[in-house]
Amino acid sequence: MGYKIKKTKFFTLAIALFLTCILNGQIVPPPVPPPPPPGLPIDGGLFFLLVSGLIYGVRKIKK
Template sequence: MKKIKYLVLIIVLLSTQLVCGQMVPPPPPGLSVDGGVIFLLASALIYGVAKLRN
């Protein structure tokens, strides 16, 4: 059982190194913020109002 835990730990650590090693190109200048931020703010506002009413 102890060997399985060490094996899983090694696999997880190696896979994160593989994922972090990939380069992501920077966004072009002047790129607008997408609608995801607006949706997040709207849902936070609705959640806050619902919590205040209870």
């Protein structure tokens, strides 16, 4: 009877040590990148803004 208990304890210890190695060997995921800064670029609408300002100024001067 003593042999069975020793064998059971040995297998329990072996399985516990094996599972610990597996759980600690996981790869850490990379950190989440930061969100982009708020605000919108002016690049696309700059020409339209300039043209509309010129048209508005000419109309104001004519009146």
